[in-house]
Amino acid sequence: MNHRHLLPNEIDLLVDGEAGFGVAPLRAHIVECDECRARLDDARIVVDALEALPHFAPDSRLADRVMAQVPVFVPAHVAARDSVFRWLPKAGPARAAAAIVGTSIAGLLSIAMVWLASRGDAVVFATGLFIGRLQTLVLGAARDVVVAVLGESAVSALQAAGTLGVTLLVLGFLGTALGTVFALRRLATASSRRA
Amino acid sequence: MPHALDLANLPDADVVALALEGREVAHRELIRRYERPVFSLIFRMVRDRELAEDLTQDSFIKVLSHLDRYRSEFKFSSWLFKIANNVAIDHLRRRQLDTVSMDGSPHATTPDAVMASAIELSDASETALEEMEAKELGSAIERAIAGLRPEYRSCILLRHVEGRSYEEIATTLDLPLGTVKTYIHRARHELRRALEHTRE
Numbered sequence: 026m027n028h029r030h031l032l033p034n035e036i037d038l039l040v041d042g043e044a045g046f047g048v049a050p051l052r053a054h055i056v057e058c059d060e061c062r063a064r065l066d067d068a069r070i071v072v073d074a075l076e077a078l079p080h081f082a083p084d085s086r087l088a089d090r091v092m093a094q095v096p097v098f099v100p101a102h103v104a105a106r107d108s109v110f111r112w113l114p115k116a117g118p119a120r121a122a123a124a125i126v127g128t129s130i131a132g133l134l135s136i137a138m139v140w141l142a143s144r145g146d147a148v149v150f151a152t153g154l155f156i157g158r159l160q161t162l163v164l165g166a167a168r169d170v171v172v173a174v175l176g177e178s179a180v181s182a183l184q185a186a187g188t189l190g191v192t193l194l195v196l197g198f199l200g201t202a203l204g205t206v207f208a209l210r211r212l213a214t215a216s217s218r219r220a
Numbered sequence: 221m222p223h224a225l226d227l228a229n230l231p232d233a234d235v236v237a238l239a240l241e242g243r244e245v246a247h248r249e250l251i252r253r254y255e256r257p258v259f260s261l262i263f264r265m266v267r268d269r270e271l272a273e274d275l276t277q278d279s280f281i282k283v284l285s286h287l288d289r290y291r292s293e294f295k296f297s298s299w300l301f302k303i304a305n306n307v308a309i310d311h312l313r314r315r316q317l318d319t320v321s322m323d324g325s326p327h328a329t330t331p332d333a334v335m336a337s338a339i340e341l342s343d344a345s346e347t348a349l350e351e352m353e354a355k356e357l358g359s360a361i362e363r364a365i366a367g368l369r370p371e372y373r374s375c376i377l378l379r380h381v382e383g384r385s386y387e388e389i390a391t392t393l394d395l396p397l398g399t400v401k402t403y404i405h406r407a408r409h410e411l412r413r414a415l416e417h418t419r420e
Contacts, residue, residue, distance in 0.1 A: 037405050071411045074361040075380035083259040084273055088251045091277055092244060095284045099242030 364414035
């Protein structure tokens with residue numbers, strides 16, 4: 026039997042349940058030495074009492090009080106991502122279906138763009154034709170309105186004035202309209218102040 | 221958007237990442253996980269429930285307001301306990317509280333000084349709060365813990381109440397590993413003596 030009693034730090038090793046290389050001789054000594062075994066038991070009583078100590082609960086409003094003083098900042102990239110996700114369905118299958126439909130539509134549009142780009146001349150011709158047709162329709166309608174309101178002589182005068190004359194006429198009309206709106210607004214404001 | 225129930229199973233580092241994305245529910249989850257251990261540590265350090273509530277609140281505010289400083293290679297709980305312990309120790313130092321003993325201050329040298337520094341628990345004029353504190357901290361082991369130096373108290377509570385390893389305690393308290401072992405050894409020794417004294 027080893028007559029040296031265990032040192033305090035060796036008792037601590039056993040209390041902590043260490044399982045290293047040098048622990049086996051310590052355990053063997055404990056089996057044989059009543060005094061060291063009593064010291065170990067005393068140490069374990071303290072540890073057992075400590076490990077049985079409960080956690081205390083703070084006031085239930087602690088979280089609210091803390092969060093009232095903690096600034097919570099949402100980074101820009103997270104806000105953008107959340108905005109996108111808000112438009113997507115929440116359920117998994119619905120989200121998958123939306124992805125499939127969206128991808129399909131995007132694919133079809135891409136194919137259409139490529140097709141149109143490969144037929145550039147035809148697109149330009151068709152666009153010019155469309156714009157010409159639209160211009161004819163708009164000018165025809167405008168002429169009909171002027172003839173109905175001001176007569177055939179007004180139409181002749183406008184045709185004689187040319188583009189510059191028509192532009193001045195349009196600008197004059199817009200300026201008068203805006204001025205009237207502005208004046209009416211000032212009048213309304215002045216009336217409300219007097220009231 | 222994460223729900224509170226979803227967060228309960230996430231590791232601390234993931235919850236912290238969500239909190240850094242501005243999810244308040246993640247902040248609250250961190251508080252929910254650690255409010256009891258942090259409060260218990262601080263309460264046993266300062267032995268005043270109302271004060272412990274305030275210091276616990278301060279600890280969480282400090283941690284959650286500076287989450288961007290958390291480094292994921294360390295445990296979040298270690299960082300939190302470090303701040304909580306520092307808050308408690310700073311308070312004790314400011315108030316220059318001596319170790320509190322049911323049987324009087326260990327620095328008292330005369331019978332009169334011992335009586336003057338002893339704490340009476342069963343006082344008829346105790347408030348409800350004091351009565352609750354007495355009930356919570358009145359057991360022999362709690363009174364023995366109160367008799368320890370703050371540094372020993374922190375170490376022994378982190379070791380045996382929070383179940384931290386010596387290495388974690390050393391990291392948490394910024395102490396050398398050898399110092400932690402010494403403090404815990406001395407704390408156990410003093411607690412053993414205190415408990416023997418109460419049994420006599």
